[in-house]
Amino acid sequence: MVLLQIIQPLLLMNITLPNKWLLLSTFFFTSFLFINAQELKSSEKQFALSATIGNGLMYNIQNQKPVLDNIFYSPTIRLLLELNHHLNIGVETGYLTISKQDSSIVSTPYGETTFKARLNAIPLLLVLNMKVSKIDLYYGLGMSYLTTHLEAFDEKVKVGNWYYCYNIAIAYKYPIAKNIGIGIEAKSYFFPKLQTVTSGLSINLTYQFLHW
């Protein structure tokens, strides 16, 4: 009931739908922080810093015409402060190609033209990680710098802008040495303002390079 009383005013606020999602998700993760902060008291404190690099194929669902290429390798890197407990915190970035069309000749009402288009994203996210059994859950929230390159009618356009972005991921890591692990991760990036989602699978290499 208490949760409902807190959520209800948020839902009724005169704000945009993407911001409602942001507020709601922030609320839920604040709740997690609260839950895990309590458990931390009884836990032996060990801290570590780890870096994860990953690369895999990301897929973007499109309803546009012409349909652009939409499966790309998308490298990411994540730094995580591991608290040896359920909840960890870190930062994540990467380079995502959301959609792309290499040079093609397109017929238009204004005659034929060479058409090229590419949409890229560089997310900068604050990441929360929770270990549940052997599975890692990730939630990242932040901004993403999106750039579009469009070329048509002998004119090149390059436009960049910052947009809200969040991601979720579920990962499994297998240790291959004391501080090194390899794993697989399924993740989705959400760009609410653009109403675009890109999802995929990546192979990760994690190195715990500092612990105290």
Next chain:
Amino acid sequence: MKFKLFGIIAVLFLLTSCYTEFQGLEIPLNGTLGLLEGTTPLTDSMTVKIQGIYTLSSPLFGSNVVIKSNGNNLSVFAKKNESYIVLRSGYKDSTIIMEGYWRYASNSETGLISMIISPENGAKEILRGIRPNNIVIHASYGVEKEFPSNQFDVSYSKPIVKSTDKFWIIAHRGGGRNTDMLPASENSLGIIKYAEKYGANAIEIDVRLTKDSVPVLFHDEIISKRLINEDYFIGSISDYSFKQLRSFCTLTDGEKIPTLEEALQTVVDSTNLKLVWLDTKALGMTKQLFSLQKKYQDLAAQKGKKLEILIGIPDGGIFNEISNTPNPQNYPTICELDENYFAQSKSLVWAPRWSLGLIDDRVTSIHNSGYRCFVWTIDAAELVKVFIKKGNFDGIVTNYPTVVAYEYYTSE
């Protein structure tokens, strides 16, 4: 542990839920039941004879509705559920037949409807151009695509407000926003053609400039999939040339982004709208707007239509640009700034936002100077009622012209 698990599931559910903005309502069977096959379309003078306030008993539409003539067709506006009906009409063997679709203004429920006026219930007189003493309409509605089978009768009660041309029901963004689940995109040629069916007699449309200075209809400063289908168009309209936008960018309903010229041509050719408010969203197009304003007002006059095109002054930048143009008073404008700017701009209409309240003294002062006042943008039915019954404004900008139409036409 259970709470934690619940929390994880709740978060995953929340974050993976689709964020979708409704992109348009599909009218069941395009509002066609096939009843009009072999009929003769009603004339404008016949539909005007049907116009009025009617009583009925229907779980969908409540106890009274407004039936309003819309050229040779009719629309019905109800208070209950903010519902409305868009009808096409014809007659055969002295029977008037109407078919179309009903829906609610603020959600996506919809269905098909038929309405019949038999010869003995007023059709004979209407077809002879006489207003009958009594009109009874036998109506049936269905839900979604089901054939209309829920019957109810609609009986003429009294005429609608007499001064139908003295109040401006101004459809926002050409007819309503994308979120209003209309069958066409906001600021599109498609939605402009619908505006009158929704009870509007005027439209407000948003004008921006492409990189190569072509005025086009587009509301948002930042392009996004709220308004278009292609994700690789980001930034603003002014980043792209007209050819690029027209060739590779589509509105959510699939229509190309229209030019202002196409929009005004559509207003003149395909509607009986009396007023167009150009909401100027960018600097640097005043001369083009003045030129198009004159061209299409003259064109409308040639066709015997009375059309007023007003150029919006929403901010100081546009105000300065228009003020610095030679003889700005020759070009009708509508000013959203305060009364001082309004007086300096020599605008024909002052347009304050609704949140200032009824501001009777200020509106009366503008009226006493011989000018009009439009208020923007009111959607809530209760608020619409207050502004119509207690306010003194000459027009309301709204995303729900059907709601304003009901309240205005029943206001006497």
